[in-house]
Amino acid sequence: MIFTLGINHHSAPLAIRERVAFGGEKLPHALADLMRSQPVREVAILSTCNRTEIYCAAETPEMVIDWLSRYHQVARGELAPYLYTHDQPAAIRHAFRVASGLDSMVIGEPQILGQMKDAVRAAEQSGTLGAQLHKLFQRSFSVAKEVRSTTAIGANIVSMAAAAVHLAERIFESIEEQRIIFIGAGEMIELCAAHFCARQPKGVTIANRTLERGRGLAERYQGTAIRLDDLAEHLARHDIVVSCTAAPLPIIGLGMVERAVKVRRHRPMFMVDLAVPRDIEQEVGDLDDVFLYTVDDLAQVVESGLESRQAAVIEAEAIINHRVADFLGWLSARDTVPVIRSLRDSAERMRRHELEHAMKLLARGEAPEKVVEQLSQRLTNKFLHAPTQTLNLAEGGDRSALQLAASRLFHLHPGD
Template sequence: MALFTLGLNHHTAPLAVREQVAFHVERVHQALGDLTRCKPVHEAAILSTCNRTEVYFATDVPEAATQWLLDYHHLARHELEPYLYTYPERDAVRHAFRVASGLDSMVLGEPQILGQMKEAVRLAEEAGTLGTTLHKLFQHSFAVAKEVRSTTAIGANIVSMAAAAVRLAERIFERIADQKILFIGAGEMIDLCARHFAAQHPKQLVVANRTVERGLVLADRFGGTAIKLEELGERLPQFDIVVSCTASPLPILGLGMVERAIKARRHRPMFMVDLAVPRDIEVEVGEMDDVFLYTIDDLAQVVESGLESRQAAVVDAEAIIAERVDVFLRWLATRGTVPVIRSLRDAAERARRHEVEHALKSLAKGEEPARVLEHFSHRLTNKFLHAPTQALTQADADRDQFQAIVSRLFHLHPESRVDE
């Protein structure tokens, strides 16, 4: 059974493709169960974010996971295969370490991916699909990420998606302080965006969320208010800036709703940022004259401005990862010997118990203890050495190789001999 990673990300697939294979949190348990029950996959974890969908799994038939992904999302092979990558063992381990360390992120060195990986592990544990191999892989990934972040400058001068959104808004509006802002959703990304926009002291800050109570908790921290999602159609015309990031499988803001809002605003411009995958705002909205709509891929171009200062740290980070990959693969290699070691110990224990019983019976008969002990040690030694001795005497073409293996196993030396 080998380790693999199957997936696509912002390097290999555009947003329109990524959103087709995104897994919503509430469906991950079902998906993992479906993968491990119906396919020859023994362990599995799903990492699904705005920038990537990846399946980490252990199997002897990697193609089974690819077919499952296509079937699960009802996609034809030609629609998805050009964007997919499948990494075998060493590459899969290296990839996991790079992802956890932020080296494979749209924002180089960003820390959010580590939390998202930990959430993927938690969901796999709950689903019962995180076995020993994947558990060890992710624990090593988290340790490597910690080492990279603490010993290199990979996280220095990060320009986040949230900061990029503010920069783009400043291109449209002279002063953010004069604008009214609506945040749709109350997750981690909206929290980050709210922090950056709130620092500009906007005229009004409102959070729209399916659960008003959760939205209110976020809004209170920034002196804002909260509304229900059902109120969007009525309230949308009031806002100059809209930032959305929910887990909705369907768009929340459709073309018709935005058209009505723009008309009510008398065609005053509206700046919109859609950070969700799948998208929260219909694509056609971006074609409107008075709407400036940006997706997560659009923001990546702004983010690149802070990249140069972190590139030097990549070399150091890659060196750390390469070393840690070797460590993990050595551990993985030993996993294959565990059944043999267990069988060897079981056989030795059976032989020991049998000889102890034989010795105890001899003592019960009144035989001399020293003689019983001597007899016991000879019988036990002969039992332990019988199999390797027989194998040595029966070896033919590979006799020299077999002798070398036995010498290594029992720490023998050329000068070793039995005194006559």
Template sequence: MIFSLGINHHSAPLAIRERVAFGADRLQHALGELAQGQGVREVAILSTCNRTEIYCSAESPQQVVDWLSAYHQVAQADLAPYLYVHDQPDAIRHAFRVACGLDSMVIGEPQILGQVKDAVRAAETAGTLGTQLHKLFQRAFSVAKEVRSTTAIGANIVSMAAAGVHLAERIFESVAGQRILFIGAGEMIELCAAHFCAEKPKAVTVANRTVERGRTLAERYGGTAIRLDELPDHLAQHDIVVSCTASPLPIIGLGMVERAVKARRHRPMFIVDLAVPRDVEQEVGELDDVFLYTVDDLAQIVESGLESRQAAVVEAEGIIGQRVQEFLGWLQSRDTVPVIRSLRDSVERMRRHELEHAQKLLAKGESPEKVLELLSQRLSNKLLHAPTSTLNAAEGEDRNALQAAASRLFHLHPGD
């Protein structure tokens, strides 16, 4: 049975989401540990700034819930109000909707598809992606492509990065002329850099744990790179700060920002914290002259384009509904595989036994024609013995059902 469970921006506030987030450095270990649990056959973990979700083929979702609670040391009572659990077919539908961007804060945003693909690659590397989940996600990618190519779901998209620029322009008359500091060098920071730098800022700095990677991004926009431990010396020089790292703890504390504000002589500082867990201590938002926004705060901006995409959403949901039914059909066909394999093994044993018997007769000098005739008769009798005995012994409705099944299986037409 395929299950999906987790929390997202619809069900849980940021304070809860950051407690169960998986950093990239912990993901392989987490996948391996969960897959070792009894009854968990396959598993993939999707962890982004807006969601932490576990997709699995398992006997029961409860054992996965127990593991999630224990792994992050979050009491189930604290997690329960925000946790959703889907089984078939809802788990399949949810996976398709997530891949299509229908469950995102920004309806139709394309970044989530790349994040799902990263989650699948991580599960493949960890050896926890089996036949069912592999097929599920391949179908999800196919559905996402179909939805994006046949509907207007991605039209006039408002991205998180574009929303950040919009908010900055509420604080400053223009992004042009401002000094921008990007903290991190991952995909989200690259997207933000593309949007902010399109506005021709005065200066760009990239702070990253690995200076070489930060320099690669900074040079793309004519900027400079610094190490993360140099932040306290450089923070005051920047008007706009955009942060998104995988740090498990805040890297910008209240004291650091207080000193920066003082050095800036209370000129406003705009900070966007896109990380989960947060990169910036929550108390920073209470400072005068500091405008701190988290991923949840961007919701008001990105919702503005929702109405124009409602018709496309309806179309997309229709496509997803059809593809869910097709995938359920594939899963049901998988249920017959053990029976088919057993049937083939049984017939193969009969064939080998009768072949050996025929070869012995030929070795004794029996005529080939007689041996072939006997082989065919004995094989036919053995093949038909079990089904005919079962039909003869059946009574009432059971007999009717077996007769109907036999007619379908062997394409019989008793009335002809």
């Protein structure tokens, strides 16, 4: 049975989401720990700024919920009001909707597909992805491609990065006159850099733990790179701060920002924290002259574009419903595989036995025509002996059911 359980921006506030997030470096350990400590056959973990979800093949999700609570040291009772659990077929539909961007804060946004592929890659490398989840995710990617290519779900999309630019332009008359510092160098920062730098800001700085990676991104926008450890001494020079790292604790504290504001002589500072857990301490938002926005705040900006995409959403849901039925058919077919394999093995043993018998007859000089005729008769009798005997011994309703099954299995038309 395939299960999905987790929390997302629909079910839980940021304060809860950040407590159960998995940083990229934690995923291999978490996957191994879950497989080792719980009766789970397959598992993958998707953790983004908007969701933490566990996809697993198991008998029940209850033990996995206990593990999630224990791993993050969050009481189950505290987590329970925000947690959702899906089993088949809802779990399959949920995976397809997530991959297609229908469950995102920004309907139709494409970044979630890449994040889902990263989650699958991590599970593959950790050896926790089996046949069922592998097929589920491959179908999810296929469905996402179909939705994006046959509907207008991605048309005129308002991304989180574009929303951040929109908010910044409410604070400053022109971004061209502002200096921007991007903290981190991951995919979300790259997207934000592309959107902000399209406005040709006065200066661009990339702060990253790995200076070499920061330089690579900075060179694209004629900016400079600094080490994250040097952030405090550079912060005051920047008007716009966009942060998205995988740090487990805030990297920008209240004191650091207070000192920067003082140096800036209270010129406004616009800050966007796209990280989960948060990179910027929540109290920073209470400072005068600081405008701090989180991923949940950006939702109010992107919500305005939702209505225009509703028609595309209806089309996408129809596609997903159809593909869910296909996948359920594949799962059902897997249940018959052991029986089919056993049937073929039995037939193969009969074939080999009769072939050996026929070869002995030919070696003794028997006429080939006679041997072939006997071989075909003996094979036919052996293949049909067990089903014929079962039909003859059956009674009442069992006989009727077996007769119907035999007619369907062998495409028989009694009475013709």
